[in-house]
Amino acid sequence: MVDSEKTSLLRFGADTFRQYCNELALQDETLAGVIGEYGHPPMWSRPNTFETLVHIILEQQVSLASALSAMNKMREKLSEITPEHILKLTDADYRACYFSRQKTAYVRSLAWEIVNGRLDLAEFEILRDEDIRTRLTALKGIGNWTVDVYLIFALQRVDVFPIGDLAAVNAMKRLKSMPVDIARESILAQAAAWRPYRTIATMLLWHYYLSVPRKMKSKLSI
Secondary structure, three states: OOOHHHHOOOEOOOOOHHHHHHHHHHHOHHHHHHHHHHOOOOOOOOOOOHHHHHHHHHOOOOOHHHHHHHHHHHHHHOOOOOHHHHHOOOHHHHHHOOOOHHHHHHHHHHHHHHHOOOOOHHHHHHOOHHHHHHHHHOOOOOOHHHHHHHHHHOOOEOOOOOOOOHHHHHHHHHHOOOOOOOOHHHHHHHHHOOOOOHHHHHHHHHHHHHHOOHHHHHHHOO
16 A cells, blocks of 8 residues: 555655656556657756746646746846745736736735745645645645646655646546546546556656657647
């Protein structure tokens, strides 16, 4: 039985990432096939910073390229993206950086929480996944997908499956020959079979999606 208390704090790093990939491949021949055909995935990660959370918020429901464009405009505007600097910007400043009205509100809300001492990202390093999820989803504009991506990239937690991520879900459907309209519960059941390495499985799914030929991607409907 998987000890969820321990795996909630378990992290991957440069010294363990491929090891975890290989352990998962021993359990799942489909994922082993991804490694066999395309090699190990990159170890995607981001620093545990306010800037990283802003970037993830920008990535909500838009293309990664669009979010990066807005992020780069903000980087041009500010010497350093901190809560204090963010709160000094006007609505016009945000619009010039391609921030929508909604995402402007989300980022300001996050900045206020940090400046007022109600949120400490450094503290998250020692908190369980679900405790982090509870704190972040209480904030305006932060849902489970945002928390999942933050846990994976910034905190490098090993056992997270982002059910709201279309690329991961549709890559799973393709690899596992699942019906397009398969129930959410069945997707989660498949992901549960990858515990305690659901994050590693997700990275293999993303790696598969990014590696397959363009014609195949259109069939993935992502």
